[in-house]
Amino acid sequence: MAALLSWLAVPALAGPPELIERGSVRVCADGNNMPFSNDAGEGFENRIAELMAEDLGVELRYVFAPQIMGFVRNTLQLRVCDVIIGVAAGYELVQNTNAYFRSTYTVVMSAESDLEVANLVDEALRGRRIGVVTDTPPVVPLRQAGAQVKSYQLMVDTRAINPVREAIEDVAEGVTEAAVLWGPIAGWFAQQYDPPLKVAPLAVPDPSGARLDFRITMGIRRNEPLWKDWINDFIDRRQNEINQILAEYGVPLLDARGAPLVLAEGGAE
Secondary structure (H helix, E strand, O other): HHHHHHHHHHOOOOOOHHHEEEOOEEEEEEEEEEOEEEEOOOOOHHHHHHHHHHHHHOOOEEEOOOOOHHHHHHOOOOOOOOEEEEEEEEOOOEEEOOOOOOEEEEEEOOOOOOOOOOOOOOOOOOOEEEEEEOOOOOOHHHOOOOOEEEOOOOOOOOOOHHHEEEEHHHHHHHOOEEEEEEHHHHHOOOOOOOOOEEEEEEEOOOOOOOEEEEEEEEEEEOOOHHHHHHHHHHHHOOOOHHHHHHHHHHOOOOOOOOOHHHHHHOOOO
């Protein structure tokens, strides 16, 4: 109710005053970070940003920077842009909106693979050559399960290297037998092969105790309640369209209970 009253106290504009004054939605993004975003507008975060601008009836503009250390400081905190489309819930450098999807880590295998892995304590992992990105949640459980781990660098400049693409290329070429990777990235890269690689979401919660699932929000500056309220309302109204976009990119979606989210026609559960 308080949020509603604060909106009613503001002159009748199409959206938050700071956005109307600028006449655009200014998005902080990485220009070379598929499947999330690129400077050609081909990522799923680009598509969601387009929905936002359409909903507000204003121009969409980007401020591109490599999504490495200092990204938030050099973009959102400098006030050169106003929203990061994809941020994990609880990320302390931003104010989080409501989550617009939940996903999990996956096992990526060749189309012919006979490997069946339900979780990170699965005996089937023992002795297998498995790729994983350094310092991500699956690393320790994979080692404890007896997998032969091949690591890929985490913090990189995406203009020069993409560790997930390298991990999936190694699976496709038989260098490794599988890779355990964040689902939203793995699903898209796996689709690029003919036939597509298999992508198997890991169960949530994982018996190893590793946190494998995360809720993804949008990130904005603190003390911008009207902007946060508008984005939360946008997510609520257009969730079905967002789900359909994510599904096109192979993002494994989870429901509130952690079970796979099955989309009906039109994007509803």
